[in-house]
Amino acid sequence: MSSPVLDLLSNLVLIDRSSVQPIYLQVCQQIINAVQRGYLLVGTKLPGTRALSEVLHVHRKTVIAVYDELEAQGWVEVRPNKGTFVINQSHQIKIDKPYEKLVSLAKYPVRTGFTFRQSTILDNPFEFSNSHLFFNDGQPDIRLTQMQNLSRWYSASMKRKYNLKRLTGYNLEGSEYFREQLSNYLNFSRGLHISKKNLLITRSVEMSLYVISQILLSKGDQVLVGDLSMFSANMVFQKMGARVRTMPVDESGIDVDYIRTHFNPGEVRMVYVSPQHHYPTTVTLSAQKRIALLELAREYGFVIVEDDYDYDFQYEQMAVMPLASGDINGMVVYIGAFGKSLAPAFRRGFVVAPDNLIMEMRKYLGIIDRQGDVIMEQALGEMIEEGEIHRHLKKSLKIYRERRDLFCEILETRFKEVVEFQKPSGGLALWTTWDRRLSLFQLANSCQKEDLFIPKNLLFQNNVLSAMRLGFGHLNESEMDKSLEILHKGIIKMG
Secondary structure: OHHHHHHHHHHHHOOOOOOOOHHHHHHHHHHHHHHHHOOOOOOOEEOOOOHHHHHHHOOOHHHHHHHHHHOOOOEEEEEOOOOEEEEEOOOOOOOOOOOOOOOOOOOOOOOOOOOOOOOOOOOOOOOOOOOEOOOOOOOOOOOHHOOOHHHHHHHHHHOOHHHHHHHOOOOOOHHHHHHHHHHHHHHHHHOOOOOHHHHEEEOOHHHHHHHHHHHHOOOOEEEEOOOOOOOOHHHHHHHOOEEEEEOOOOEOOOOHHHHHHHHOOOOEEEEEOOOOOOOOOOOOOOOOHHHHHHHHHHOOOEEEEEEEOOOOOOOOOOOOOOHHOOOOOOEEEEEEEOOOOHHHOOOOEEEEOOOOHHHHHHHHHHHOOOOHHHHHHHHHHHHOOOHHHHHHHHHHOOOOOOOOHHHHHHHHHOOOOOOOEEEEEOOOEEEEEEEEOOOOHHHHHHHHOOOEEEEHHHEEEEEEEEEEEEEOOOOOOOHHHHHHHHHHHHHHHHO
């Protein structure tokens, strides 16, 4: 005799056997949808696996996999000898804190009893403040991230039995599934032609640069960067003992001809470039310069390290493909961060390079990050395969484009006498040049008194330049208006 719940599920669950999506995930997602829409209430007992398998015309093991997935994602609870029940998503578990009242009986030493080398190169350049409003160098707004969905993906991945087995062993290559999904994603979105063998997964772009530098740089090697460039990359190169030299940057990117006129073949070991949106000026490297740089790398024998900084945040319909997509001589090492539109904990660095270099880099990664984060990588891989990343990025890009346009509109209206800028085709920050009679550092100090923090790493002022890199992505409309109002008042006070 069928139950009301069984009859309901037989009408709600429709299986597409021609779909590439596994049947158990199709059924799982439709049951979740039934809970969200109120067809299945909290406390509802779901049918037994045998009964549901007969109604849906699937194998009983498929229904078992469905219930396991629902339990992993936190939608149901399996009660021994009673059945499977829909549970409240907001259910909180009280956790005892046995060490909460622990009192230290001794002081830990403030200084070591031995000497060690100290680095000034690696001093933290970032500042922090308790101000409610602030500018940054172009970070996304994590409030746009659906944290509940992200945590559910991760939680479900962590509870799957086949993933738990992977945690007991070591795999220097990380999640094979994630590398396969990420290679597909990069091929589709960036015009690459790679397989999972060409990918190294790291914790961050900085870790990627560190591993690359360990293999490719020796003391005294010359590394060329833009006249204004990513300071974290420069820190890594200098720590390896490389000589960091700068080359001019104009409205079409780095001056490639500068390399030919100032260096001979073999004198340059590496060129670091962010051609999509150069940091900090946001300019895009022109097509002519891209071709010239690839040809020069082949002729001079230097490595191009291409950072795809802000590649995901492009507002024009026709995106410029990375240098790596046109590299046929194996001269480009392509690095980036996957999931930059997500919360920081969900991001992963990656390196794309020919097979032989990736194999060598895995040896070094095995020393500093042997295990990696297989569970997180599995969850991210599923988000790629299920299209979750694409949907999130598409939705957030629309918001960021609107914020860019509003930010530019306010600057043009209130600041046209003292600031110049070009609306960027992508990214989450503007490069603004200011009236040189203004002291940007004094302006930042004045704004901080009004609860607006402008860190010094955003200020570029010397005898020939007066500029600020102003991030807009993290500000909603009211925050943006208030921040720029404070900035405008600070300028008026300075006369």
